[in-house]
Amino acid sequence: MIDAAHLWLIPALPLLAAGIGALTPRSGRRLASGAAIAAMAGAFLLSCLALQRALADPAAHLYANFTWFELGDGAVRLGWLLDPLNAFMCVMVTFVSLLIFIFSLGYMKEDANFKQFFCFLSLFAAAMLGVIVANSLLLLFISWELVGVASYLLIGFWFHKPAAAAAAKKAFLTTRIGDLGFLLGLVWLYDATGSLLLFDGGHGVLESGVLGDLATQVLASGLAVPTAISLLIFCGAAGKSGQFPLHVWLPDAMEGPTPVSALIHAATMVAAGVFLVARVFPLFAADQVLAAGPLHALTVVAAIGAITALLGAVIAVAQDDLKRVLAFSTVSQLGYMMLALGVGSWVGAIFHLLTHAFFKALLFLGAGSVIHAAHHEQDIRRLGGLSRSMRTTFVTFAVGMMALAGVPFVFSGFWSKEAILHAASEWDVSHLPFYATLIGVVLTAFYMTRLLCEVFRGAPRSPAAAHAHESPRVMTIPLAVLAIGAVALGFLGTPVWPWLQSRLTGTPIPARPLLEGGGLMGLSIVLVALGLGAGWALYGRRVRLTATAPDPLAAAAPRTWAFLGDRMKFDSLYAATLVRLNAFVAALADFLDRRVWGSAVGFLARFAEFTGVVNSEFDDGALNGGFNAASEDIRRTGRAYSRAQTGETHGYLRTLAIAFVALALLVLLGGVR
Amino acid sequence: MSPLQFCLIFSGVLFSVGLAGALARSNAILVLLGIELMLNAANLNFIAFWRYGPASAPATGVIFVIFSIAVTAAETAVGLALVIAIHRHQRSIRLQEATRLKG
Amino acid sequence: MNAVLILIALVTVGTAIAAMAGRNLLHSVLLLALAWTGVAAFYLWAGAEFAAFAQVLVYVGAISMVVLFAVLLTRRSRDEAAPGPAGQSRALSAVMAAAAVAGVLVGAILRSPLAASPGPAPAVTVRQLGAELMGPYAAALLAVGVLLTVALIGAVVLAAGDRTGQPEDNP
Amino acid sequence: MNALPLLSLIIFVPWAGAVLLACLPRLGAPASRALALGFSLSTLALTLAALGSFDPATTGYQFVERHDWIRALHVHYHLGLDGLSLLLVLLTGLLSPLCLLASWRTVAEARFFGLLFLLLQGAALGVFLALDFFHWFIFWELSLIPAYFLIRLWGGPGAARAGYQFVIYTIGGSAFLLLGFAAIFAATGSLDFVELSSLGATGALGGKLASLGGIWPQAVFLGVFLGFAVKVPLFPFHTWLPATYAEAPTGVSMFLTGVMSKMGVYGFIRVLWPLFPGPLHAAAGPLLWFALGGVVLGAFAAMRQTDLKRMIAYSSVNHLSYCLLALFAVSVATGSSRPASEAAAAALSGTLLQVFNHGISAAALFYCAGVLESRAGGRRGLNDFGGVRSAAPVFAGLCGIALFASLGLPGLNGFVGEFLIFRGVWGLAPWAAAVACLGLFATAWFLLTFWQRVFHGPRAGAAAGPFADLSGLDFAVLVPLVALMFLLGVLPHLLTGLFNPLITSWANHLVLP
């Protein structure tokens, strides 16, 4: 049994492993990787214990707070929190991480910076677990930023590749924009409530008393304070979860090693945004009581989620890079989760988050296995025919694909997507998100079928693909485990047996018969079948023969295809506007400094110099001229008087003496008084 | 004749001796010394008035003498330097010959 | 008025006359030193102890030395050249002028109603002198200090002249 | 009170070292280096001794030394230590030996360098400890002279001009300061900070100044303000800074940015704020814009620089402007009806933390730039390097930590201060905090650009050839700094504990006279 006060152990173990990894020399590969995996295993065990403890009393929020440092009359306090939401996330993260760590043993075997990789991975895991177990938004933010750094380091892991370095920077800066919003929201919340603790015996920001107070505050513009704070916090979540319009970094992040993509940019970190919104869901929902407000936070969340879901799916169709397809699929799926949150079903979002973590990790690892086998060939046009040479990978990848596409009943993705569709259909603000999700379902099934067919069917279209062979056990076993998870996890949250839902909310949820609302489920099944069928029709029946052959869709609509392939020109748009604006401001600041302020100072200096010159000219001309004239007169007079000077000292003396006598006699005899 | 008058006459005679020397001798050094003597005679007066004169500030006369001595020292130093300079220029210290400064 | 004072006066005036009239320049200087000592003795007699010692220190210890030095530096022969006819007439006129001055002075002194206060000499300690010098006379003291410094530098400059072209400087 | 004059020792032991070095003209370079380092370390040792008996709960001055000095001017030799001074003295004590170490090998004439450096160190310490304007100003000005010579004699090719600009600019500022205090003395007859701040707290100072003439209170405020504004520097009085920092030798750059720029902030907090709460409150609104200008434009200007040292110098402008931002925000809110003591405490704590943390991280960054410069034979352009991380992974790691500390990564030292500043400023002037975010973003941008261009990508430029990783000496400089970054990032109460009661008492008495 583990208590909230001991929860810090879960992030501390990987952190320790990261420390060990940082301090071991480059040759200490075994030590670093062993420590990382052992720490992860330990964390997983602890997480399971924590889950057990949380499930014992699912409605309770167990927390342990402590003072970080004194500030003014109060203090800045942090804390750990344990409830089912946390616990499930912990277990998921530690489990997926553990598997990916093991997979990395094989995948990164050749890399010179092997030990550094495990160090960074452990750092990431520690930060991620910190995000999860934090009972303070401040602690969460701290871990959040560390997650960002770990992601930065891992994306730029192959830093000698300029593209990787640029992608890392892009990822960090893009998410930083969101994080600044998050920071401001945090600061605002702190100022408004005086605390950043989530639960603090009635004083936490997620507790009803505080939220009630908060909801009464309205800004001059009519926006409710909780709405504004929530939207600012949502900026952070959007940045991290790759939501429109901050999604541009996520596909680029695929420059990192594939296990990184699997762990961070598919399963865990990008889900942190969803987790954050789910975590502070009461805050987001606090403005719901104000019916008259111009805008509800959750409405924005739903809208952004819907846009992202659709956008990601559309772009994924036209990508040729194995990992890019998966990346946009991730963007799309994260949009689904946000949408779920926005329409109020945070439980559905978390359910999808958990299942998605498994099958997306599986897909990425499968992709990694392919890439590993094909000597880092990622272009699906140049792969092909791998189903024969890579049996295990193919099977597991297919499981993941079907889970993602939402193939009914067996695969977990079906159930979680179903929950979201259900929630979206019941949202009474607007039906647009619902329709977006429906389109998304079709597209998801379509592009996943395309991917599977292009990679595994047909004949190898490049030497690398031809020579591919199955990956070692250390990579395939995690695939298999994840595949099992990708299937099994769905049964935890079926409408028939909503175990997960009831545990997460802490209230028993009545089971629904499977076919209640069967219309929706039927629609979904039809849509999935439509997607699969279209995919099969276009890519399965007639396999691609050469790497250069055009895509059937590209042949049909080349301009649209190119537009989608260029990721809807988002990067060009940003480069043309934001980056250029930034460069302009920088140039302006530099110009101000060098020219304006510098010149002002220079002008002052010149002015002082000029004053000096004028002064000296005036002295030379006017004053001295006058004096010269005057002294000439004096000289003339002096020359006249100088005749009296004989140069005879004695004469002078004598004159003095005689004059004295004469004067004295005058005084004495003349009686002059 | 009161002691004060005696002192003043003493001083006056000394002064006259100095004056006579300064006027009579052609050697520049002796002229200088004559002037020194005159100054000393003047100093004598200060002390005499300090000693016998109507009571004023207790130390005034002495202080005046001290200043006078200091100034005299300076005067002598410069005077002798001048004598040496004259000697260097015209190999003589006869004062009658040092008339180059006439107007 | 007492015998000591008269003695001092006689000795002082006597040595002064001898110094002024003497042929031997060096004897003149030494005699003058004696005359200055006589003046110092007068100060001592009058009770101005400090002034007396200062007089000795400055006149006998310093000025006479410098004068002797100057005498030796500017000496051509052991004795001054015999005064020519012009010198004799000048001496005569000088004595007459001096006598006139003396006469005027003595006359004036004797005619003036100078009442001597018969009391003892005003007691003045060195400490008092110092306090006076540093207090009311501080500005004057400063001025004298500056004067002395300037005189010293001036004397050095004058006496040193232009060093170039001095034959004895080239060994 | 302690019998030992600890504070005097803190100030004068480095000077004694300088005198000793001056008296040993034939001392060899190694011996003089060791001597200088030893005397420089004395500050740290003495400060730790002071820390041992320092009572953080007291808000007044401790270890006070007060002796009559010049009676005619009512000048006292008055030293005292409170949390604020302690923080800065500690910073000086930590950084100075490292700065000396940073110039260990690269500097010719080690004896003279050490001598000037010790003079500089003592003067800076004097500024932080003096409580009477008279000798405070002496220390203040005295710090310029060795700094000038250090820049002039050991600096880069533009050092003559930069040093000249530095001195003229700062002396210009201090001239106003001096005039201001002359007027204060004329009005009050006192130069003691303690007395003056009690006058300032009751508003009597303004009244007395007004007795000199109508515009005097404003003029004096302006003069004192200018003196400090140039020193910090406050935008737009910062133009001397990039050139100076860039041209100074590495160790001196570290000291200039780590310690000397803090003198201005210290002056704002210790002098301007307590003496002129009213005028500062009146002027704080526009001043916030100046501070924001420094935050935003400083960061953006840094983005444009290609000289690494200039870039870091601009980042200093940016970071120090946060301090002033917080201070002005507190002034804006002073006397307002809304109780803001909590936000004010946060803002002030953030300022002090930022002062300390910026000292550490900027010094580390300057050192890293110096390492690059020395490895590249004097080149330090942004485009002169590439892929250094491949060549020198350890250096890259430590430099990266310094970079991230500088951009305010949580877990490292810079974060807590910036967070508290934002938290405080938001509570006092929310729009300013929002605008300042731009600066945070731009800081991240240019620091990452620095990191990416220099360390990432294929090996190029100066790093294409052999490029040595850190030597033992480099470790000796960087490891303590990096260790402090971690330590203070995780345990900020090590610092806040020193000054929190002081800050609290300030924050709870934010009233206008």
Place this chain on the structure above:
Amino acid sequence: MSAAATTSESFLERAPLLLRDAVTGFLPEPARWLANSLLSIVAVLAVFGLLFAFLTLAERKILGRVQNRPGPNRTGWFGLLQPFADGIKMLTKEDIVPRAADQLLHFLAPVTLLALSILTFAVIPYGRHLVPVELDSAVLYFFAAGAATELAIFMAGWASHNKYALLAAMRALAQLISYELPLLLSFVPVVLATGTLSTTGIVAAQGGWKWHLIPHWIVFTPWGAAGFAIFMVSALAESNRSPFDLPEAESELIAGHLTEYSGFKYALFFMAEYFGMCALSGMAVTLFLGGWQAPLPVLEFIPSYVWFAGKLLTLLLGFIWIRATLPRLRIDQLTRLAWKFLVPLALVNLGTAAFWSLTSAWSGPLQLLRWAVALVLVAGPFLLLGRGLTAGLGPRTYRYA
């Protein structure tokens, strides 16, 4: 001799006074003053006459030991009677006066010299109650009398009508004038600090001990130590002692102004030189070394005049030691040392002393600062001027030699 002793003092301390009273006690009051004065003169002459005698012997013995030879050891035990033998020899020698000499001055010179030397003894406090003449401006008197001796030396040189003697007189004048200045300047700080020109006052001001350990002697301050050093160097030069014995440099000028003197007149010169040395040493003791004050409180039981004698003898031995050690200076070096080194140093020292007394109220760390500043003020000019003194010694210029 001065005021009566209090009976609380030890018998030895009071012994000289008791002796005096025993001798003059029976005389009537007006005569007693005269008798006391005479007694003082006799005592001083006797003591210093004997001291002179044995000092010459000590000098010869010590010089002998330094030069690795026995020195006079034939007359009396260990040569103790040598001075008396010398005296008899001198008295019985023929007195030669050159024909061309200035007869009067030739005779007056040694007499004047000796008389002036003896005059200086009048104001030195030999013990707690042993001051021949109490003068308010005693120090000034001392130096006034000392300054006049130069005149006598010049008289001797000039009157001899001898080339060497005249050169020596010139040298002597240059030297004495040059060193008069640092000598005077070096004691001005003492007067500044003690606030009196009276020798007894100066000694009294140096009484007491800091922490019952360090006496308040002037030499124990930075400027006092510097002043003492300057004073002693100048005193060496003033008394024409080696290494400043240029006026009588045997190897260059035969015997300088003493060339044409023989017999008793020569003995007088000799005596005057030693008297001058004793007097200057006594003044140094008075001004800087606390006069008759005991160095430690526990040693106060030893009578004051013993302490004075001890210090005096130490200094005299130092004079002798220096004579045995150092070679003679050249005339340009000599004047350079005075004008370019000692005078500025003494002037700066005056400033240092002024600083010292202005800051006498400083306490705590300021006390340290005070010491530091004073030491820098003493050491800094010393180093700077010393460098200037030794640097760039050009070829000798024969200007006045």
